[in-house]
Amino acid sequence: MRDPVTDFEYPEAWVAACRSPDLLPDVERGLAVLTASGSVLRRGFTTGTTAAAACKAAVLSLALDTVNEVEVTLPCGITVSLPVDAYRGEASCRKDSGDYPSDVTAGLEFTATAVSSLSDGVQFVPGAGIGSFARNTHRHRLGTPAISDPALDCIKRSIGEAVEQAGLSGVTVILTAPRGAEVAQKTLNPRIGVQGGISILGTTGLVEPWDDHMTEGVLDRIARTNAVVLTTGRLGLRYSRLLFPDREAILVGSKLEEALRVADGDTVICGLPGLIMKFMNPNVLEGTGCATVEELSTTSLWDEVARRELAAFRDRYPRVRVVIVDRSGRIIGESP
Structure with a gap:
């Protein structure tokens, strides 16, 4: 299986x-x-999946009046059914976090309002409770909605499917999160420069039950593997398999400490800089003027900071090699 x-x-x-x-x-x-x-x-569903379901349901309810369930094709390619509550262009969907016990967005409601238009095309409008970036960064401009590319693609694809199914020529969809601003204060958003609401995220569209899965399944798998690559996310998993085809790449999320505790033999940590650098030094951003490690990686300070932290980590874990990559898979930091 x-x-x-x-x-x-x-x-x-x-x-x-x-x-x-x-x-x-x-x-x-x-x-x-x-x-x-x-x-x-x-597994649970991400904010991106939940938002997509609400938007699709709102559009479908323009033609079907009442909608109680919609299908959403996730960024990972799986099609799932989500319960919704939709009636005549108004819809809501609550976030199901599965068996992940620490998700502060569990149960968060997303609402969508759809209005048909005579002109062709789809207009998607993030509304109240959806966060936006408070300043310019190398990836985002001031005021840009805090919606990741995979999540935005999922939302727009879901709206497009509903427009076709409902036989509409065009539609405007407004997405809101009534408690988004409140819940966002419990997330990392205030620290990474996202204001006014929740982020809409989801690389795969699914939430992993990491807290339990690490304890029971993944740790056992790591302990049984002699040559392992530990990685922190989906992009890291992809690039780990490309860079180390002879090793078994295992996704551990933020649980690097637990993973290293049971790893036996030659071990590599490979992935994007955020979680890895924070694991090596929780205070790595002090004095840099940067809000995130990803932002730091684009500045002139990166090479010096990365060399320093990688060397210090190698002293503590001499049998562990660290390879840090950017979102394109380019190696931007490596153990000495």
């Missing part, structure tokens, strides 16, 4: 030990993960 999201082949012993065999179809579809102990943990 293979996980369609991570491409991880589950050992036969894990499948045989499954305590909830009726949930194995969800594992096969990518909606859940199977752990070494036999438990099945549900």
Whole structure:
């Protein structure tokens, strides 16, 4: 059995030990993960997926009046069904975080209003409760909505599908998060320069149940692997497989400390700079004037800071090699 999201082949012993065999179809579809102990943990849906469902439902309800469920094709390619509440152009969808216990956005409601127009085309408008960038950065301009590219593509694709299904020539969709500004204060948004609301994110469209999955499944997998690459996210996983094809790449999110504790043998950490640099030194941004590690990586300070932190980390973990890449896969930092 293979996980369609991570491409991880589950050992036969894990499948045989499954305590909830009726949930194995969800594992096969990518909606859940199977752990070494036999438990099945549900993946949740990102803010991007939830927002896309609300927008699609609002458009469909212009033609169908009442809509209770919509299908959304996620950035990872999986099509899922989400419950919604939609009536005559007004829709809402609440964020399901699955079995991830630390998601502060769990249950957050996204609402969408759709109005048909005579002119062709789709207009998508982020409204109240959706955050925006408070200053210019190398990737975002002041006032730009805090919506990641994969999430925005998912939202626009979902709206387009609904427009076609409803037989409309054009539509305007306004997305809001009534408690977005309040919930955003519990996230990293205030520290990374996003103001006024929540970010709309989702590289795969799914939320991983990392807290439990790391304890039961991934740690066991790391302990059994002699030559492992630990990575922190989806892009890191992709580039780790390209850069180290002879190693097993394992996604551990922010749990690098736990992963290194059980890693045996030659170990590599590979991924984008944010989580890795913060793991090596939580105070790495002090005195730099940068709000994020990614921003730091684009300044003239990066080379000096990266060399210093990588050398200090190598002193603490002499058997661990660190390779830091940017979003294009270019190596921007490497252990001495």
